Amino acid sequence: MVTIADVARHAGVSSSTVSYVLSGKRAISEETRNRVRNAVQQLGYHPHAGARALAARRSHIIALMVPLRTDVYVPVMMEIAIAVTVAARQHGYDVLLITNDEGPDGVRRIGASGLADGVIVMDVEMDDERIPVLRAQGTQATLMGLPADTRGLSCVDHDFVAAGAQCADHLADLGHREIAFIGYGSGVYHRHAAYAERTLAGFRDRAEQRGVRFLHRSCEGTYESTAGTLARILADRPATTGFVVQNEGAIGPLLTLLRTSGRTVPEDASVIALCQDQLAEQFAPRLTAVTGSAQELGRVAVEQVMRRLSAVNDGGRPVDDMVLLTPTLTVRESTGPAPRPA
Structure with a gap:
C-alpha cells in the first residue's frame, strides 16, 4: 500500500509538503505542486479517508437526498445523481445517497452524525419541511429546486x-x-x-x-x-x-x-x-x-455546495446563491399550424 512517505520520496519533498499540497492549507509553488501531483498519479496514492477526515474535521462526502416516489420519472433522477457523483469526484468528494422518505429526520441524522460535509436536496417542495432543519443545524446545503423561501441556502433549478x-x-x-x-x-x-x-x-x-x-x-x-x-x-x-x-x-x-x-x-x-x-x-x-440539462444541474449543485464549504473552512460566511438554468425549445415533427375550423 502506497503511503504519503512514498509519495514524498518519489517527488523529492517532505511528507508535510505532500500533505499541504493535498489539503491546500498552505501556499506551495506551482513546480512543487506539479511534482507531488505527478507522484500521486504515478504511484496510485489514495489518502486514507478516516485519517483525512480526522485531520481536516471533514468527511469529504456529500449527501444527496434523492426522491423515491412512484410519481417521479426515475431515469432523469438517476441522470442527475450520476452528474452529481461525477462532479463531486472532481473535487475529491464521494456521494452518499439518502432517500427522501426520511424527510427532516434524514437531514437531522446527517447533521448530527457528521457523515457528510454538505447536502444536496432534490425534489424540493414550495414549503419543504427539510429546509427549517437545514437552517437550524447550519448545514451547508444546495437545493435542486426553488422553494418559496430561499434564505440561508443556495438553489439551482431549471427555469x-x-x-x-x-x-x-x-x-x-x-x-x-x-x-x-x-x-x-x-x-x-x-x-x-x-x-x-x-x-x-x-x-x-x-x-x-x-x-x-x-x-x-x-x-x-x-x-x-x-x-x-x-x-x-x-x-x-x-x-x-x-x-x-x-x-x-x-x-x-x-x-x-x-x-x-x-x-x-x-x-x-x-x-x-x-x-x-x-x-x-x-x-x-x-x-x-x-x-434542460441534467448534467449541468448536477454540476452547478456541486459547485454551489463546494463554495459554501470553502467559505466556512476559511472562516467566512457562505454566500446564498440562486441559479436558474435556461430551458431549450427544440422544434420537431409533433407541432404544426393549428388546423382551420371546419
Whole structure:
C-alpha cells in the first residue's frame, strides 16, 4: 500500500509538503505542486479517508437526498445523481445517497452524525419541511429546486416558469387557441412540488397574455389515466388542438390515443412535451420538446455546495446563491399550424 512517505520520496519533498499540497492549507509553488501531483498519479496514492477526515474535521462526502416516489420519472433522477457523483469526484468528494422518505429526520441524522460535509436536496417542495432543519443545524446545503423561501441556502433549478411560457408561446405562435396542459398526478400538486407548480404558473400566465384558452388536467401517466384525462379534455373543450405534456409517462399513451381517435399529429393536434431530448426522439412523430440539462444541474449543485464549504473552512460566511438554468425549445415533427375550423 502506497503511503504519503512514498509519495514524498518519489517527488523529492517532505511528507508535510505532500500533505499541504493535498489539503491546500498552505501556499506551495506551482513546480512543487506539479511534482507531488505527478507522484500521486504515478504511484496510485489514495489518502486514507478516516485519517483525512480526522485531520481536516471533514468527511469529504456529500449527501444527496434523492426522491423515491412512484410519481417521479426515475431515469432523469438517476441522470442527475450520476452528474452529481461525477462532479463531486472532481473535487475529491464521494456521494452518499439518502432517500427522501426520511424527510427532516434524514437531514437531522446527517447533521448530527457528521457523515457528510454538505447536502444536496432534490425534489424540493414550495414549503419543504427539510429546509427549517437545514437552517437550524447550519448545514451547508444546495437545493435542486426553488422553494418559496430561499434564505440561508443556495438553489439551482431549471427555469420552469420560462419553460411553461415557452410551451404557451410556441403553440400560440402556430395559431392554436385551445390548449390543454396535461400535468403530473394529483399527488405532485398536493405536496406542492416546486417544478410542477412553477411550470404550470409560467404556462398559465403566458397563455393568458396571449389570449389563449386553456385548461389543466392532472394525470397519473398510465394508459388508463391518460385515456380518461383526454376524454375529459375533449368533453370540456372539443375544439382543443394543442397539448402540453409535463408527465413523461403520459406522452406515449397520448400519442396513441390521439391516433386511434382519428386525430393526426401534427395536422389535427400538436403535442409539445417537457422532457429530455433522448426521450423526445424515441416517439413517432419525434416530439417538439422543452428540455434542460441534467448534467449541468448536477454540476452547478456541486459547485454551489463546494463554495459554501470553502467559505466556512476559511472562516467566512457562505454566500446564498440562486441559479436558474435556461430551458431549450427544440422544434420537431409533433407541432404544426393549428388546423382551420371546419
